[in-house]
Every structure is written in C-alpha cells, then in structure tokens.
Amino acid sequence: MARGVATALRDIAVLVAHGASPANVFAAISEQAAQVCGVSAAAVVRFADGGATIAGRWGSVDAFPAGTVFPLGAGGALTLVRNTGLPARFDEYERTGTEMHGLREGAATPVIVEDAVWGALLLAAFGGERLPADAEEKLTEFAQLASLALASADARERLLESRERLVRTADAERKRLERNLHDGAQQRLVAARLTLRMLRSKLDTPELDPVIDELGAALEELRELARGLHPAALSRGLYAAVGMLATRSPVPVEYDVVEGRLPEAIEVAAYYVIAEAITNAVKHAEASVIRVTAIVDGDELALSVADDGRGGAALADGSGLVGLRDRVEALRGRLQVSSRPGAGTTISATLPL
Numbered sequence: 365m366a367r368g369v370a371t372a373l374r375d376i377a378v379l380v381a382h383g384a385s386p387a388n389v390f391a392a393i394s395e396q397a398a399q400v401c402g403v404s405a406a407a408v409v410r411f412a413d414g415g416a417t418i419a420g421r422w423g424s425v426d427a428f429p430a431g432t433v434f435p436l437g438a439g440g441a442l443t444l445v446r447n448t449g450l451p452a453r454f455d456e457y458e459r460t461g462t463e464m465h466g467l468r469e470g471a472a473t474p475v476i477v478e479d480a481v482w483g484a485l486l487l488a489a490f491g492g493e494r495l496p497a498d499a500e501e502k503l504t505e506f507a508q509l510a511s512l513a514l515a516s517a518d519a520r521e522r523l524l525e526s527r528e529r530l531v532r533t534a535d536a537e538r539k540r541l542e543r544n545l546h547d548g549a550q551q552r553l554v555a556a557r558l559t560l561r562m563l564r565s566k567l568d569t570p571e572l573d574p575v576i577d578e579l580g581a582a583l584e585e586l587r588e589l590a591r592g593l594h595p596a597a598l599s600r601g602l603y604a605a606v607g608m609l610a611t612r613s614p615v616p617v618e619y620d621v622v623e624g625r626l627p628e629a630i631e632v633a634a635y636y637v638i639a640e641a642i643t644n645a646v647k648h649a650e651a652s653v654i655r656v657t658a659i660v661d662g663d664e665l666a667l668s669v670a671d672d673g674r675g676g677a678a679l680a681d682g683s684g685l686v687g688l689r690d691r692v693e694a695l696r697g698r699l700q701v702s703s704r705p706g707a708g709t710t711i712s713a714t715l716p717l
C-alpha cells in the first residue's frame with residue numbers, strides 16, 4: 365500500500381537531520397519514492413564522466429545494483445534530466461533496443477547541489493507497471509531531500525576538517541613553544557646555575573646558596589611547563605610517554621600500551637587523553653589505582669583510562685574533558701565518559717588509524 369507522501373518525506377528529513385550518510389539517505393529516498401508512486405524500483409544516481417552511477421537504490425528488481433553505471437546520451441529519462449536540468453519522463457525504452465531488463469517507463473528529477481545538476485532521482489516502471497501521471501511532481505520533494513543530505517554531509521565534512529586544522533595548528537604552535545623554551549630560556553638558566561655553582565665552590569659566600577636553589581626551582585618549573593606544552597617523551601612513542609606519566613603520577617598507574625609507533629597525530633591525541641584522564645583521576649577522584657590501556661584493535665586505537673575513585677565526572681563541567689572530545693573528534697574518533705557516582709570513572713576513546 366502506498367504510504368502518505370508527507371509521512372515518507374518527514375521520515376527522510378529526520379534521517380537527514382540525524383546526519384545519516386548520503387548513501388543511507390539515498391536508499392531511504394528511493395524506497396519511499398518508489399512506494400509512494402507504486403512502482404518496484406527507484407534509485408538516486410550521480411552524473412559523472414558521461415554516465416549516471418547508482419549512488420543509492422531500492423527495488424524488488426535486482427537488475428541494477430548499487431554502482432551500476434548507465435551510459436548517458438542514448439535517450440532516456442536520465443539523459444533528458446542531465447541535458448536540461450529539468451524533470452523528465454521517458455516511455456520508449458523498449459523501442460530504443462538497449463537491453464534494460466524489461467524497463468518500460470522512467471521518470472527522473474534533478475538533484476541539484478550548489479546550483480549544478482549533481483544527479484537525479486529515477487523512478488522505474490517494469491513490465492506491466494505504470495508510473496502515476498504526477499510522478500515527476502511527487503519526486504521533486506524527494507529529490508530536494510537528496511540535495512539536502514548532500515549539502516549537510518558536505519558541511520559536516522568541512523566542519524571536521526576545520527576542527528582538524530585548528531588542532532593541528534595549535535599542536536604545531538605548542539611544539540614550537542616547547543622547542544623555544546628548551547633551547548632558549550632553559551639552556552640559559554642551566555648555564556647561569558652552573559656558573560654560580562662554580563663560583564660558590566671557589567668563594568666562601570653562603571649567600572649564593574638560596575640563589576642557586578631558586579634557580580633550580582625555576583628551571584624545574586620551566587621544564588614542567590614545557591612538558592605540558594608538548595611532551596618530549598612522545599618523540600620515543602606512546603609507550604615511553606605513558607611510562608613517564610606513570611612514573612610521575614602520585615597514584616599508581618598500571619598500563620598496557622602498544623609498543624610500536626603510530627601516526628604522530630594519533631600518538632599526540634592519545635597522549636593528551638591519557639595525560640588529562642590521569643591528571644583528573646589524581647585531582648578529583650581519590651582513586652587508589654589508575655588503569656590505562658591503549659591497544660590497536662583492527663584499524664583503530666582503543667584507549668581507556670579507568671580509576672576506582674568517586675565517579676561523577678561530566679563533560680560539561682570543565683575544559684579538560686571537553687577539549688579532549690574536540691581533539692578526538694577532530695581525528696574522526698569518539699570519546700566516552702562513564703562515571704557513575706561511587707563507581708569510578710572510565711574515559712574511553714577510539715581513534716581510527
């Protein structure tokens with residue numbers, strides 16, 4: 365039984381709003397459009413390289429699987445749409461002589477993206493089927509939803525790319541600052557402290573001692589700052605860097621971390637997730653142990669940092685966890701916080717490799 369057009373359109377709009385992939389939206393559009401018009405097959409095709417490729421389809425007729433390329437130029441509804449940018453109908457497939465698996469009638473409506481004809485939504489009637497008289501009209505709104513799905517997928521992609529750029533730029537800047545601190549201020553302080561120590565060994569001036577101590581403390585603070593900017597230990601890989609974090613943590617850290625090298629962006633993101641989660645556990649959790657895993661699982665790096673503390677962590681409360689989520693999502697990964705009060709906190713993330 366044909367479903368109401370409004371209901372069908374609404375269902376697809378919901379899919380689009382939830383960010384479903386264009387391929388999934390196209391399949392749904394094909395199905396609903398075919399059912400609304402009472403025919404057994406429909407497809408969304410993309411025009412490229414002189415042909416029309418099926419980008420999503422639905423049908424009880426399996427003659428044209430996804431990926432099928434229809435040649436354009438031999439007449440037919442798709443050719444008309446491509447050439448005119450307007451809805452079209454064609455009912456003489458049987459007479460054109462091309463073997464179209466019993467295709468009898470086709471109606472197609474353009475799918476427009478940024479003012480250009482991207483492709484079309486095609487309805488196909490086989491055998492004894494007939495297209496309704498107003499098929500093209502009914503198709504129009506479905507085709508608009510296809511455009512919308514493409515536009516919003518594109519916008520999402522651009523958003524992810526710009527986030528990725530932001531994180532990359534910030535990381536490069538942190539790395540630069542770390543180098544400058546290391547090669548500049550730190551080296552000078554080290555040299556000044558050495559000179560003072562040498563002087564002290566030759567002169568009987570105990571007044572120099574607190575100055576030497578103070579310089580040492582300043583140096584340590586500077587090192588700490590540099591480590592926070594960009595961990596030097598990362599140059600030897602994630603395993604070494606997590607080892608450093610574990611050594612410096614006042615709460616015992618047990619870890620199971622991949623020993624091989626991973627792409628730099630992944631190592632950096634994984635490091636920051638682990639470092640922030642450990643810092644949080646130390647700062648907020650009153651935990652007795654922290655367990656870290658970072659293992660390659662298929663084509664993903666699976667991370668988790670779990671503590672046995674008081675729980676109750678939430679993404680919205682601070683800047684640390686929110687920053688981690690941005691960083692992970694910029695790499696197309698996912699971050700989850702599970703932290704029921706009293707049940708400890710687990711931060712888990714997956715990063716596609």
Ligand SMILES: Nc1ncnc2c1ncn2[C@@H]1O[C@H](COP(=O)(O)OP(=O)(O)OP(=O)(O)O)[C@@H](O)[C@H]1O
Nearest residue numbers: 644645648649675676677678681682683684685709
């Ligand atoms: N492991 C944890 N155990 C218990 N509570 C936590 C834990 N991690 C985070 N929280 C709670 O969640 C909040 C948010 O954490 P988040 O890291 O985003 O912020 P923060 O640590 O307070 O500040 P920042 O990280 O910016 O220095 C914290 O303020 C804390 O109340």
Ligand SMILES: [Mg+2]
Nearest residue numbers: 644682684685
């Ligand atoms: Mg924090």
